Amino acid sequence: MHKRLRRIAVILTIVAASVAGAGFAQSVRAETTVHVGLTNSTTDAPFFIAEEKGYFKEAGLHAEFVPFASAAKMVPSLGIGELDAAGGAASSALYNAVERGIDIKVIADKAHHQSDFDHAGLVVRKDLIDGGKFKSYSDLRGLRVAVSGKGSSDESVLNEALKAGALKWGDVTVEYMGFAEQPAAYANGAIDAGIPAEPALTTVVKAGTGVLFARVGAFYPMQQGGVLIYGVNFLDHGRDVGEKFVEAYIRAVRFYNDAILNGTLTGPTAPEVISILTKYTPIKDPNFFRATTPPAINPDGVLNLEGMRKDWEFFKDMKEIDGTVPVDRVVDLSFVKDALKVLGPYHPIKSSQITR
Secondary structure (H helix, E strand, O other): OHHHHHHHHHHHHHHHHHHHHHHHHHHHHHOEEEEEEEOOOHHHHHHHHHHHOOHHHHOOEEEEEEEOOOHHHHHHHHHHOOOOEEEEOOEHHHHHHHHOOOOOEEEEEEEEOOOOOOOEEEEEEHHHHHOOOOOOHHHHOOOEEEEOOOOEHHHHHHHHHHHHOOOOOOOOEEEEOOHHHHHHHHHOOOOOEEOOEOOHHHHHHHHOOEEEEEEHHHHOOOOOOEEEEEOHHHHHOOHHHHHHHHHHHHHHHHHHHOOOEOOEOOOOOHHHHHHHHHHHOOOOOHHHHHHOOOOEOOOOOOOOHHHHHHHHHHHHHOOOOOOOOOHHHHEOOHHHHHHHHHHOOOOOOOHHHOOO
């Protein structure tokens, strides 16, 4: 009898150890770190929200953010696994990487340009406006214009502004610099114009060095300005992690959308979103974010494929790609579709539903 009890005790000990081991394994998995490339734009807000609100943690993830001047510069890191995910403009480098057999995909919307409210625009140096040297798109001729990165879709945006003035590529001198560098460039006269995104746009306007001439949505409506990109880690051997990541991301996008009212950060969740932005960005003044125009991000992660195809045509015309890789080959909609099966449709919250 005693031997039998001892055997049962041993078995129970083994079972307990196994359960403890499983719990330990789960806690280890809960600490899975993912590296996310950022472009220092307000379009990064969903990443910060997902981390701060615990959406990543609930998915068993912890995000470490790595800043880049442009998404085009993230492509090599995505291709070799230094980055797991990234957010920024789609680029010609993305298509060229896929052509070389590197597994990189555009997964979801990170920002698109709407005509009614838009987070980016054509900003012209104030002295050129005040002096009457710049009155219309045609006055871009001969100017030095900042674009976030060579081969980025921001080049296509500039091209649309040029076409609005009956100009062509080559009629301006393009200066490539990240959004964070552009405010200083306006101030010291290194550039005459640019297409900065928030918060750089408001920084320049508030400094009195630049004037917002037109928002991107006015001359290129529904352009796919920013995208969520997955690299080889999530696509080749970490699909389950990639699925959890995009679920957390879309939850954050929806919380962010609940902060927007009439194209401003005045919606029900705005106080918390602004608090998160002041925590995760160098800008610590809440009033600054109240004065900015938030980017439009689809609450279901839906991409504007027509806008991407238009940019693709520009890349091809510029010979930045040879055209053998179409848009459909760089897009993977399955992650978002699977996430929506779990999350269901988006239902905007009301102020009365916010717990104070």
